[in-house]
Amino acid sequence: MIRILRQIFRTGIVTEPLSTEIIPEVEEVGIRLEEAVRKRFRGSLAIRQVDAGSCNGCELEIHAINNPIYNCERFGIHFTASPRFADMLLVTGPVTHNMEIALRRTYNATPPPKIVVAVGDCGCNGGIFGESYASLGGIDKVIPVNVLIHGCPPTPVALLQGILKAIE
Amino acid sequence: MSVLTDAITSALGTDVQFDNRQRPSSVICCTVPVEKFAEAAWVLKKKAFALLAAEWASDETPFGRGFCVFACYRWGKEYLIVKSELPSDNPQFPSLTRRYLPAYRFERQIQSLMGITPVGHPDSRPWIKFEDWPEDAWPLRKSFDASKPMPRVAGEYEWIKAEGEGVYEIPVGPVHAGIIEPGHFRFQAVGEDIINLEERLGYVHKGIEKKFESLLWEEGYRLAGRVSGDTTVAHSLAYCMALESMTGRCDLQPSCNVPERANWLRAIFLERERIANHLGDIGAICNDAAFAFMLYQMSRLKEMILRTNHKLFGHRFMMDKVIPGGVVVDIDSEGKKEILSELDSISKDFEKLVVIYDESPSLEDRVRDTGVLRPEIARELCVVGIAARASGLNLDCRIFNPFPPYDQYDRIELGVPVLITGDVHARTWVRVQETRESIRIIRYMLENLPDGEIASTFNPPSPGIYGFAAVEGWRGEIIYWLQSGPKGEINRCMVRDPSSVNWLGLEQAIPGNIVPDFPLCNKSFNQSYSGHDL
Numbered sequence: 001m002i003r004i005l006r007q008i009f010r011t012g013i014v015t016e017p018l019s020t021e022i023i024p025e026v027e028e029v030g031i032r033l034e035e036a037v038r039k040r041f042r043g044s045l046a047i048r049q050v051d052a053g054s055c056n057g058c059e060l061e062i063h064a065i066n067n068p069i070y071n072c073e074r075f076g077i078h079f080t081a082s083p084r085f086a087d088m089l090l091v092t093g094p095v096t097h098n099m100e101i102a103l104r105r106t107y108n109a110t111p112p113p114k115i116v117v118a119v120g121d122c123g124c125n126g127g128i129f130g131e132s133y134a135s136l137g138g139i140d141k142v143i144p145v146n147v148l149i150h151g152c153p154p155t156p157v158a159l160l161q162g163i164l165k166a167i168e
Numbered sequence: 169m170s171v172l173t174d175a176i177t178s179a180l181g182t183d184v185q186f187d188n189r190q191r192p193s194s195v196i197c198c199t200v201p202v203e204k205f206a207e208a209a210w211v212l213k214k215k216a217f218a219l220l221a222a223e224w225a226s227d228e229t230p231f232g233r234g235f236c237v238f239a240c241y242r243w244g245k246e247y248l249i250v251k252s253e254l255p256s257d258n259p260q261f262p263s264l265t266r267r268y269l270p271a272y273r274f275e276r277q278i279q280s281l282m283g284i285t286p287v288g289h290p291d292s293r294p295w296i297k298f299e300d301w302p303e304d305a306w307p308l309r310k311s312f313d314a315s316k317p318m319p320r321v322a323g324e325y326e327w328i329k330a331e332g333e334g335v336y337e338i339p340v341g342p343v344h345a346g347i348i349e350p351g352h353f354r355f356q357a358v359g360e361d362i363i364n365l366e367e368r369l370g371y372v373h374k375g376i377e378k379k380f381e382s383l384l385w386e387e388g389y390r391l392a393g394r395v396s397g398d399t400t401v402a403h404s405l406a407y408c409m410a411l412e413s414m415t416g417r418c419d420l421q422p423s424c425n426v427p428e429r430a431n432w433l434r435a436i437f438l439e440r441e442r443i444a445n446h447l448g449d450i451g452a453i454c455n456d457a458a459f460a461f462m463l464y465q466m467s468r469l470k471e472m473i474l475r476t477n478h479k480l481f482g483h484r485f486m487m488d489k490v491i492p493g494g495v496v497v498d499i500d501s502e503g504k505k506e507i508l509s510e511l512d513s514i515s516k517d518f519e520k521l522v523v524i525y526d527e528s529p530s531l532e533d534r535v536r537d538t539g540v541l542r543p544e545i546a547r548e549l550c551v552v553g554i555a556a557r558a559s560g561l562n563l564d565c566r567i568f569n570p571f572p573p574y575d576q577y578d579r580i581e582l583g584v585p586v587l588i589t590g591d592v593h594a595r596t597w598v599r600v601q602e603t604r605e606s607i608r609i610i611r612y613m614l615e616n617l618p619d620g621e622i623a624s625t626f627n628p629p630s631p632g633i634y635g636f637a638a639v640e641g642w643r644g645e646i647i648y649w650l651q652s653g654p655k656g657e658i659n660r661c662m663v664r665d666p667s668s669v670n671w672l673g674l675e676q677a678i679p680g681n682i683v684p685d686f687p688l689c690n691k692s693f694n695q696s697y698s699g700h701d702l
Contacts, residue, residue: 003523003527004461004524004528007461007465007521007524008461011465014468051343051348051349051350051372052350053371053372053374054349054372054397054698055394055396055397055698056396056397056698057398057485057487058397059347059348059349059397060398060448060485062347063347063448063467064467064471064474066347067464067468067470068464068467068468069468069471081346083343094374096371096372096374097298097301097317097318097373098298098370098371098372098373098701099342099350099372102342102343102350102371106343127394128390128391128394129375129376129379130379131315131317132314132315132317132375132379133314133315133316133317133375134307134314134318134373134374134375134378135375152394152487153397155478155484
């Protein structure tokens with residue numbers, strides 16, 4: 001136990017203060033995110049992530065915004081296990097033929113008003129996989145999309161910016 | 169001659185014809201009559217104790233022939249590909265499933281996507297192909313038009329059922345609770361005890377193998393880098409090495425015309441990818457045992473690796489940095505210093521965390537004796553990578569089938585951890601040891617990096633030949649097999665992610681555990697869905 005405590009205190013708080021973030025825009029993004037989440041979602045934005053066919057690259061970066069350095073929970077953003085509690089669907093793509101029905105069901109299970117954010121180049125337009133017998137292309141081919149986040153995969157900063165754009 | 173070719177030629181005699189179209193020359197390909205296809209498997213298993221690495225089929229109609237079915241066997245450092253030719257009408261071959269368990273899914277996949285029947289296969293349900301696909305949709309056949317969307321038809325998938333007093337069923341997925349890929353798991357349970365787990369995968373089937381056939385050789389590495397996003401370096405490396413084996417000036421060694429410096433840089437990228445994923449996994453395994461402290465500490469270390477990657481190589485996961493003929497980014501002396509000091513600080517914290525892992529009895533209670541994959545079952549299933557090394561199988565392509573620069577044993581000495589308990593702890597501990605080894609050899613490689621070019625010019629391969637490469641990604645052995653068509657185009661690209669075999673291992677490790685331990689067991693395997701579904 002003493003080792004655990006020592007490691008925790010020695011590591012200290014690694015969450016980056018907004019002003020020293022590698023990309024200067026984030027200084028603003030964080031403050032505005034917190035503000036928007038507080039005003040429009042009473043301080044708590046619940047996101048349900050859906051992988052509709054991604055290669056797992058986008059999932060890694062969505063994991064990263066939860067790590068102690070980006071720490072998205074400080075802005076009031078948290079990921080929920082059920083679409084029933086979600087305000088926003090964060091969907092990675094391309095939508096595969098085999099995931100289309102599951103994606104529609106998840107969308108229908110999310111209570112309105114709901115925001116859909118398409119993540120990654122594949123989520124935006126099918127990316128390298130394009131449209132084929134197995135891939136339907138971007139998320140908007142199946143459910144209505146509010147905001148696109150480009151990148152292969154988008155960086156954690158780009159993800160935070162995209163989420164902000166969707167709720168502002 | 170080698171053990172595998174000796175075994176097959178002494179048993180089948182003149183029925184075995186060697187095929188000189190296979191590259192590199194260290195990989196042997198031989199043709200046997202289709203009625204001897206299963207006999208060859210039996211001989212290789214009984215006499216040479218070979219493991220089945222992959223099984224696939226190709227459509228050879230562009231050459232004016234029917235189909236071919238292939239099985240790739242591994243023993244020690246040897247790979248042997250056994251091939252049989254099939255007619256274009258009613259193609260079928262004898263199933264290997266009763267001899268080699270991993271053939272169970274390979275053959276269902278061949279039947280579903282290529283429309284070739286494995287005769288004697290115990291399970292005729294489709295795999296990856298869902299029940300709502302048209303029956304005659306065989307996307308890997310040349311006659312299939314992949315550009316059109318498929319209509320949906322009515323159909324039903326038959327699940328394995330368990331009956332009895334108190335037996336109940338838990339369906340999970342495809343959309344899971346966490347931030348993970350989609351797949352369906354169906355548990356049969358009594359109380360908290362799981363008596364059977366059945367997986368259903370294929371949800372993220374994007375038609376990758378078919379897509380390769382529409383690309384140019386020099387474009388393929390980008391698609392290979394997106395087969396499984398967490399293994400982007402290893403997949404694009406395996407694709408490039410298979411391609412280079414077909415185009416090299418000499419075919420004795422794969423990628424022999426790739427500059428020495430490029431080979432070393434590729435290995436540095438590969439080991440960095442291994443460290444990043446292992447750090448993330450160790451944290452996530454502990455988190456699934458409610459030890460969240462470790463998740464936050466480890467994900468901090470992982471983020472350090474990703475940021476250095478971004479700064480030095482321009483991408484957090486080093487996507488598209490390995491290309492046919494070499495790499496696209498170099499390391500300068502500043503970069504070297506940066507990586508060395510980053511590794512120092514990671515290594516210092518990592519060792520402290522390992523002590524904490526080792527000395528937390530409540531954590532130990534969860535990870536030991538949980539999700540046991542027994543060594544004899546692991547061998548029957550021919551599992552690879554971390555799962556194999558945690559269950560007593562000493563397999564690692566970097567040592568047993570070394571590709572450059574790992575073939576310089578005297579310079580790059582690599583220790584491979586092998587444990588025999590096969591539980592969650594063993595799979596975690598293999599990762600701990602491998603992280604240490606990777607840090608050590610990256611340091612060595614940086615200090616001894618050869619000078620020279622980082623890429624050579626790439627020439628497309630000649631028509632009608634095969635290429636092969638096996639690379640040890642962080643999950644395990646990745647295999648690519650390429651075939652050039654009559655005009656020198658890509659006729660077939662077979663991708664075998666380690667998950668293609670290891671998913672069967674998870675299914676066998678679960679019965680006997682309690683339902684709440686499933687996430688922990690699953691995370692300790694951490695298979696790729698996308699790499700399996702393709």
